[in-house]
Amino acid sequence: MTKPSRAQRLDEAATALFGASALLDQVRLMIWDRENLTVTQLRLLGHLLQQEGLSNAELAERLYVTRPSVSALLERLERGGFIRREVSASDRRGINIWLEPRGRAAVESLRQELREYTTGLMDDMSDAEVDAFISVVGRFVASGSARRARDLALEANQTA
The missing domain is CATH 1.10.10.10 (Winged helix-like DNA-binding domain superfamily/Winged helix DNA-binding domain)
Structure with missing residues (x-):
């Protein structure tokens, strides 16, 4: 497989x-x-x-x-x-x-x-699973926030 x-x-x-x-x-x-x-x-x-x-x-x-x-x-x-x-x-x-x-x-x-x-x-969920969940979701949110900041900066540059 x-x-x-x-x-x-x-x-x-x-x-x-x-x-x-x-x-x-x-x-x-x-x-x-x-x-x-x-x-x-x-x-x-x-x-x-x-x-x-x-x-x-x-x-x-x-x-x-x-x-x-x-x-x-x-x-x-x-x-x-x-x-x-x-x-x-x-x-x-x-x-x-x-x-x-x-x-x-x-x-x-x-x-x-x-x-x-x-x-x-x-x-x-075990403690390890909860810890992994916190880590992964936190990373997901951080990644999304960073992407949004880049998109906003790009939009601002295009309208300037």
């Missing part, structure tokens, strides 16, 4: 990642039903939980979407009482985004429910 090619292994890895992501849908959909929030809206709220006062441009970069897309997301979240927008104190032309109590509660609830659910899924 021949060893699978790198392309085949990467395809298997992508399939495994899709399966892992699908496991989390159960919790995300529960929050979506309860709060009427999309996955992207939840991600936006999560970024604000980590660092409030971000601008539209900063959120667009972190979410990997366009500024107009962020503006539409923010409009819906503001109408729902999840966030508020304020004129920037340092740049009167800029707007900073802040979590409202409802937004903070939604994202904290999601994180807690995801944490409980995922730790339950990993109960059957």
